[in-house]
Structures are given as C-alpha cells and as structure tokens.
Amino acid sequence: xxxxxxxxGLTRGAEGIAxxxxxxxxxPVVRLGVTGLSRAGKTVxxxxxxxxxxxxxxxxxxxxxxxxxxxxAHLRPQPDNTVPRFDYETHLAALTGTAPHWPDSTRAVSELxxxxxxxxxxxxxxxxTMTGPRTVHVDIVDYPGEWLLDLALLxxxxxxxxxxxxxRIEARPGGAGFLSALGGVDPAAKxxxxxxxxxxxxxxxxxxxxxxxxxxxxxxxxxxxxxELAGSPVLTFAPLPEPAAATPRGSLxxxxxxxxxxxxxxxxxxxxxxxxxxxxxxxxxxDALGAIHAGxxxxxxxRRAMTEILGAFRPGRNAWLTSLLLGRRVEKILFAAxxxxxxxxxxxxxxxxxxQALMRDARRRxxxxxxxxxxMAIAALRATVEETRTRGGESYDxxxxxxxxxxxxxxxxxxxLPEDPALLLDPAREGAEDWLDAEYNVMRxxxxxxxxxxxxxxxxxxxxxxxxxxxxxxxx
Ligand SMILES: Nc1nc2c(ncn2[C@@H]2O[C@H](COP(=O)(O)OP(=O)(O)OP(=O)(O)O)[C@@H](O)[C@H]2O)c(=O)[nH]1
Ligand SMILES: [Mg+2]
Numbered sequence: 001x002x003x004x005x006x007x008x009g010l011t012r013g014a015e016g017i018a019x020x021x022x023x024x025x026x027x028p029v030v031r032l033g034v035t036g037l038s039r040a041g042k043t044v045x046x047x048x049x050x051x052x053x054x055x056x057x058x059x060x061x062x063x064x065x066x067x068x069x070x071x072x073a074h075l076r077p078q079p080d081n082t083v084p085r086f087d088y089e090t091h092l093a094a095l096t097g098t099a100p101h102w103p104d105s106t107r108a109v110s111e112l113x114x115x116x117x118x119x120x121x122x123x124x125x126x127x128x129t130m131t132g133p134r135t136v137h138v139d140i141v142d143y144p145g146e147w148l149l150d151l152a153l154l155x156x157x158x159x160x161x162x163x164x165x166x167x168r169i170e171a172r173p174g175g176a177g178f179l180s181a182l183g184g185v186d187p188a189a190k191x192x193x194x195x196x197x198x199x200x201x202x203x204x205x206x207x208x209x210x211x212x213x214x215x216x217x218x219x220x221x222x223x224x225x226x227x228e229l230a231g232s233p234v235l236t237f238a239p240l241p242e243p244a245a246a247t248p249r250g251s252l253x254x255x256x257x258x259x260x261x262x263x264x265x266x267x268x269x270x271x272x273x274x275x276x277x278x279x280x281x282x283x284x285x286x287d288a289l290g291a292i293h294a295g296x297x298x299x300x301x302x303r304r305a306m307t308e309i310l311g312a313f314r315p316g317r318n319a320w321l322t323s324l325l326l327g328r329r330v331e332k333i334l335f336a337a338x339x340x341x342x343x344x345x346x347x348x349x350x351x352x353x354x355x356q357a358l359m360r361d362a363r364r365r366x367x368x369x370x371x372x373x374x375x376m377a378i379a380a381l382r383a384t385v386e387e388t389r390t391r392g393g394e395s396y397d398x399x400x401x402x403x404x405x406x407x408x409x410x411x412x413x414x415x416x417l418p419e420d421p422a423l424l425l426d427p428a429r430e431g432a433e434d435w436l437d438a439e440y441n442v443m444r445x446x447x448x449x450x451x452x453x454x455x456x457x458x459x460x461x462x463x464x465x466x467x468x469x470x471x472x473x474x475x476x
Contacts, residue, residue, distance in 0.1 A: 029079075029137045030474050031278050033330075036285030037145045037216055037305065038224070041338035043103045045285055045380040046140055047091040049467060050075075050114055052457030053138075059457070061464035064118060064475035071133055072117040078139065079113065083275075086112035086142055095381055096458060100447040108227045109143040109275055118475050136474055143275060145284070146221030148309045150268045153220060154318055158257040162239035169239075174209025178202045178238070187240040187253035196236055196252065203238035214291070214298035216305030222267055234263045269320070276312065277324050281332045281470045284309065288337040288355055292417075292424065293442045296435065299428035303358050306335075310359070313371060333373045334469055335359045340461050341379035342443060343414055344386050344397035348461075350417040351377040357421035374469050379461035383445040387411045401445035415440040 034042050052058055054073045056065040064070045078085060087110070091103040117133045153161065169175035181202035185195060207218045222229055229235050237259040240252070247253040284306070291302040311317045313330055337355040340348055355375045384401035389411060400411040415438060418424060427436065450458060 027135045027137060028474060029139060030471060031139045031141060031280045032470060033276070033279035033282040034140060034142050034285070035145045035148065035282065035309075036338070037287070037302075038105070038211070039290070040145065040285040040287045041380060042142050042285055043091055043106050044095065045283070045336075045338065045463075046086060046112065046142055047088060047095060047103065048380040048458050048460055049463060050088055050112065050140070051092055051096075052460065052463055053114060053116065053467065055452075055455050055457045057453070057456035058459065059464040059467065061462070062467045062475075063472055065464070065467075069119050069475060070116050071119055074115050076113045076115045076137070078111045080111055083141075084108060084110045086110040086140065088112055095447050096450050096452070098449070100449055102447060106142065107144075107225045109141065109147075109271070111142070112140045114138045114140065116475065138471065141275060141279065143271075144221065144225055145305075145309055146219070146224060147268075147271050148276075148312045149217055149219045149305065150221045151272070151312045151318055151321065152308060153264055153268060154320055158260040159242050161260065162242060165239040166241065169206060172206070172210045172215065173213040174206040177209075178206040182238075182240070185240070185252070186243075187256075188243045188245070188247045188251050190248075190250055191252050191255040196238075196255065199238040199240075200236045204235075214294040214301065216298075216301045217308060220263055220267075222263070229267065233259050234267050237263070272312075272321060273324060277328065279330055281334075282313070282330045283334045283336055283466065283470060285336050285338050286355065286358070287339060288351065288358060289339055289342055289440075292354075293440050296424075296428040296432040299358075299424060300431070303425065303428070306359055330371050332470060333371050334466055335373065335375045336466060337375070337377045339379055340377040341382045341384045341401075342399060342445070343377075343417070344388075344399060345461075346397050347414075347417050348377045350419055350421075353419075354417065354421040354424060357425055376462055376466055376469075378463055378466055380463055381447055382459040382461055383447050389413075399445075401448065404444040404446045407446070412441060412443050414443065 034046055036042050053065075053070075056062070056070065056073075059065040075088065094101050094103045114137075116136045116138065118136055119133050156164075166179075169178060178199075181199060185199065204223045207223050211218045211224060218224060220235075222235060226235055237256045240256055243253055286302070286306065288302070291298040310333075312321070313333060316322055335355055337351050340351055343351060352375055355377065359373075359375060384399035387398045387400045389396050389398050396413045398411040398413045400409065402408070403410050417440075418438070424435070448459075452458070
C-alpha cells in the first residue's frame, strides 16, 4: 500500500464518521441501492417510486404516507458531486407524457436525493425530544447488477480467470467467433496493440451475444456497459490460453495480465468503495417472467447469477470487501420480481413463490448475514388492466393493454404459472430444453396513457408495500 492510499483512507474514515454523526442526530440519510441485471426495470422503478412518494395518493401500504406522517417530499441536490444525477424528469416525461413510452436504457451509476418531511411519531412526541417535522433524505442509487458480478473477479488471477472463461465460452453463443480470433495468436509474442484490440473486440462481441441469448453471468461487467471507459486499456484485454513457459516482459500475455489487474484495481474496487459500501437498503429487481418466457436455461442461469450477485451481501465472501465494510452491512434487501402487470393478480402469489425459490440459496446466506430480506411481485408502472374472458365454456384470466409492437389494444392470456415453483426450477437445473407441459407467452405492452388526479402518482402494483419494507422503519 502506498502512503497516498493510507492518507486517503484515513481522511475518508474521518469524513465518514463526521457524516454519520450529523446524519443520525440532525437529518438522517437512507441510502437506497437499486440494482438488477440490464432491462430488469431499475429506471422505471426509481421513476415511479419517486413520483409516488411525491404524490402519495396511491401508497396506502406505506404507513407513513397513509397516516399523513409524511407532510412533504422534494427533490434536493444530491450529496455526491461527481455522480451523474438520475434523470428523473426525462424518465417521468417518457412514462406519463401524451405519447407514453418506456425510458431509454441507462448504462451507468446515477443518483437522486428525495427529501421527505416527516412529522414526529407518537414516541418522539412523548419524549418531547423533537418538535416540528424533521427531514429524512432518501438517496437513491441506480447501478447495474452486472457490476456486482465483478466481485468474483477479485478472487481470481489472470491465468485462472482465462482458463475458466475459455471453458465457459465453448458452449455459448458467439463463443466460436472469439475462439477463432484466438487461433494463431501467440500469447508469448511481443504485444501488438491492434492484436490486443482485435481480441478485446471479439471478446466483447461474444459477451454481447451471450447476453442477448439470455445468459446473465457475462463478466467483466464493464465490457457490456463501458460508459466513458470505452476504448481504454482497462477494457482492452481478453482471456488467453496460458503459455507453457514463462512469458517475457512486454509480451501480449503480460500486458493482458496487467490490464486485467488494472480492471480489478481501478474499475471494480472503486465501485465497491465509493458506492456499494455506503448502501443501507437494497432492492434487487429481477425480470423473472422474462427468464421464464426465455426458457429453462435462462431460468437456471438467472438463478446462478442471482446467487453470485447476492454473494456481495455476504460477509466473508471476499476478504478485501470485508475489510472495506468494517462490519457495516446492508440492513434490508428486497428481491422484487418486476413487471407483474403481465399477469392477472390471481397469479401474483405464484410469481412471488417462484421468486422466493429462485433466491433460496442466496437468501439463506444473506439472512445469515443479519440482513432482513423479503420477496415480492411488483409492477412499478402498471401498463395493463385485468379482464376475464370465456372461451369454450372455460374462463381465462387475461390482461389487456396496448401492444408495443403494433400499438393495438389486446387482451392476452399469459399462461399459467405452476403453484409449485419446483416445476420450473427443477427442469431448469436439470438442463431441460423446453418447458414440458406449459407455454408462457411473451408479451410487451406500451405504458398506458394516464390521467392522474391531483395527489396521485402513476399506477403500480405493490410499490407501496415495497416502499414500506425498504423505508418504513426510517419514517416513523
Ligand atoms: N409492463 C411493465 N413493463 C415494465 C415495467 N418496468 C419495466 N418494464 C419493461 O422493462 C423494460 C426495461 O425497464 P427499465 O426500467 O428501463 O430497466 P433497466 O433495469 O433500467 O434497464 P437498463 O437501464 O437497460 O439496465 C422497459 O422498457 C419495459 O418494457 C413495469 O412495471 N411494467
Ligand atoms: Mg435503466
């Protein structure tokens, strides 16, 4: 460790203590992390949550909203000056404008501060310690779940990572392209930058193909979401077959190894240090329905990726992370299956059960860490209405909405989820190619055109329950 690092560490520590003291006694801050793999529904969730906390008419299950304890909510400047602000206004305009559409994909970490004015509850009044409303700041941090998967890289050296990655690549879509780009490359030869770039490009193309085919564990995470790191040396590496003899200085292998280590030190660690380590409450959004639609292998891959992601919340999982956190931990973790408005409410309990089963391994470990966890089926923005139709004497619980592709209205029957989640998870684990006796229809609805009454946020399913779990205790 360099002296600079030590000094830096000390200042950070002192600042941290000062901040938490003033926060506890004056204006408490809850740092809410929102994560999930790409397209899981993070942007829509944050936008709708904030809109519904500002206009609380549709939040009966959030006790502090229903009781009137929250008297006002405002967006305030965020505390971190170098983190992009979550573009709330643009996303809300997309969802609730006259031609509603889903917001664009977002590619990096962003932050938003919502400050709630809360009237002191019974206890505060009784003790006479507080008079007048106090302010609770909710700092919402949106970050890609792929970045949590990178934690596993910290335990690996370049040689080990290369070996594992090359093994995995063989069976995956896009893998053949990368392996053929590798043919003829001598890892012991002197570094030639265009060769390194060509390999990194082919490796990135493979990761993208695997992601599009529904695979979740496509690390290193920044290869898919490079942001401003695109083209930089930390993203210009790829796995190589280990040479039999020691490689000379300046060789392709040595340089790739150096860049892999730089990725860990300069990309992965700063994220955990600057963002992850400060989170108090976490919601992990999961597009479980999307994976079920994609088939058994996508479900199994999702289960594994989730277990891996949740590893980040487990103390002792990684020595470096453990020393960074110094015993600090996330207090509550919510696993939310998103887009539940694709199902009639009669099936929501089944989706929750699937979610619980999907996270069972991961949850057991997180529970062990002392964090309180819950699983729910939610829709941050309800795009459908329910409708029961009869055909041939049978009744079907459908959902009606505007189809994204055609712009036409339709009532669709999504298929019936099994009551026992094992009927999905077992075949997925056993490598089944298709669901045996069930069919799940893929559907994509556009957001519905809304006419909101004053005081009402956008329609949702159980967003108030999610907010109660995540924030309720801090709003008393
Ligand atoms: N019907 C329905 N669809 C949703 C809901 N939330 C998200 N979606 C769909 O899921 C897509 C992705 O949602 P986003 O919120 O952009 O997901 P994200 O996790 O921010 O995605 P990235 O920024 O690409 O990582 C949207 O474009 C919608 O098609 C919901 O509550 N209901
Ligand atoms: Mg997003």
